[in-house]
Amino acid sequence: MPDAILHADAVSAGYGGGRHPRLVLHEVDLEVLPGQAVGVVGESGSGKSTLAKVLVGQLRAAAGTVTLDGTDLGSLRGAALRAARRRVQLVPQDPYGSLDPRMTVRRALTEAIDPEARRPGKYEGRVAELLRTVALDPEVAGRYPHEFSGGQRQRIAIARALAVEPEVIVADEVTSSLDASVQAEILNLLRDIQSRTGVGMVFITHDLSVANFICSRICVLYLGRVVESGPTDLLFQPDHPYTRLLVDSLPRASGELGDPSASAQEPADPAAPPSGCPFHPRCAARPDDPPARQRCAGERPLLLPRHLPGGDRSTACHFPLVAQADPTTSLNARLPR
Ligand code: SF4
Numbered sequence: 145m146p147d148a149i150l151h152a153d154a155v156s157a158g159y160g161g162g163r164h165p166r167l168v169l170h171e172v173d174l175e176v177l178p179g180q181a182v183g184v185v186g187e188s189g190s191g192k193s194t195l196a197k198v199l200v201g202q203l204r205a206a207a208g209t210v211t212l213d214g215t216d217l218g219s220l221r222g223a224a225l226r227a228a229r230r231r232v233q234l235v236p237q238d239p240y241g242s243l244d245p246r247m248t249v250r251r252a253l254t255e256a257i258d259p260e261a262r263r264p265g266k267y268e269g270r271v272a273e274l275l276r277t278v279a280l281d282p283e284v285a286g287r288y289p290h291e292f293s294g295g296q297r298q299r300i301a302i303a304r305a306l307a308v309e310p311e312v313i314v315a316d317e318v319t320s321s322l323d324a325s326v327q328a329e330i331l332n333l334l335r336d337i338q339s340r341t342g343v344g345m346v347f348i349t350h351d352l353s354v355a356n357f358i359c360s361r362i363c364v365l366y367l368g369r370v371v372e373s374g375p376t377d378l379l380f381q382p383d384h385p386y387t388r389l390l391v392d393s394l395p396r397a398s399g400e401l402g403d404p405s406a407s408a409q410e411p412a413d414p415a416a417p418p419s420g421c422p423f424h425p426r427c428a429a430r431p432d433d434p435p436a437r438q439r440c441a442g443e444r445p446l447l448l449p450r451h452l453p454g455g456d457r458s459t460a461c462h463f464p465l466v467a468q469a470d471p472t473t474s475l476n477a478r479l480p481r
Pocket of ligand 1: 385386423424425428429445462463
């Protein structure tokens with residue numbers, strides 16, 4: 145298997161408090177192989193956008209490391225750090241907010257290709273090529289952001305990210321503000337770009353079906369912790385009760401909505417997570433006996449690799465669902481950090 149191009153190892157991060165931020169992300173591991181799309185899925189407050197900021201260098205990790213092609217980004221300074229950051233590009237949720245309204249598309253792309261470029265026409269051929277890559281007519285290069293639809297602006301934001309030929313793109317909820325038909329177009333475009341260019345992708349979304357469309361692996365976050373990760377098709381037979389809840393709230397193939405009771409429940413406050421298993425106040429799957437309830441409420445489960453029928457995954461649960469269904473499955477205990 146090739147080495148990871150981007151690797152987050154036990155990353156914790158948060159906001160405020162100077163050197164001691166209030167943590168909203170705890171000991172997260174994530175690995176992206178060259179050409180692979182990895183989904184990070186979770187509700188609002190799960191820490192997924194914080195993880196995106198750490199991966200692209202907008203937020204410093206309070207603990208743990210982010211490694212790009214074997215180099216610890218925390219060890220780099222100045223020009224070396226800026227050069228490394230250009231290799232991991234963010235496509236944000238709101239392209240309108242990230243594009244300067246006073247800049248034409250030509251200028252925005254030229255600046256992304258070469259921040260020192262003084263002449264807007266210097267990279268005309270490359271600008272045209274980038275626009276064609278995102279299925280826009282090069283003729284639009286002279287227009288301003290407000291002259292485009294939301295989907296077209298998202299295409300321009302993707303072209304801007306591609307301008308520096310990054311190794312990894314971090315796409316943060318890129319389709320969540322778009323209509324369903326435009327969402328599908330953008331997802332198809334990203335999948336196409338990924339297979340043509342081999343760029344690695346971290347695809348951050350609250351929507352498991354969106355991650356399913358584009359990602360070969362998925363990592364599920366709950367209140368800042370990874371609760372389950374593994375190959376995408378395996379996660380649709382969930383091992384963790386929270387992943388089960390996400391799957392149950394998806395619309396059915398028949399067009400019916402999923403179980404509304406599942407999605408209606410609110411997650412806890414990420415700043416004050418419950419003791420023990422952070423999911424325990426919402427968990428419908430824990431065994432209904434006092435020792436089990438006590439264990440779930442008092443002891444935080446570790447994320448453990450598990451060999452299961454169909455492949456390997458990691459789950460943070462004292463009573464994982466597949467093991468409950470099939471007690472012969474093995475649990476491969478790993479030493480706690
Ligand atoms: Fe549910 Fe207990 Fe597993 Fe947490 S550890 S997800 S409360 S069964």
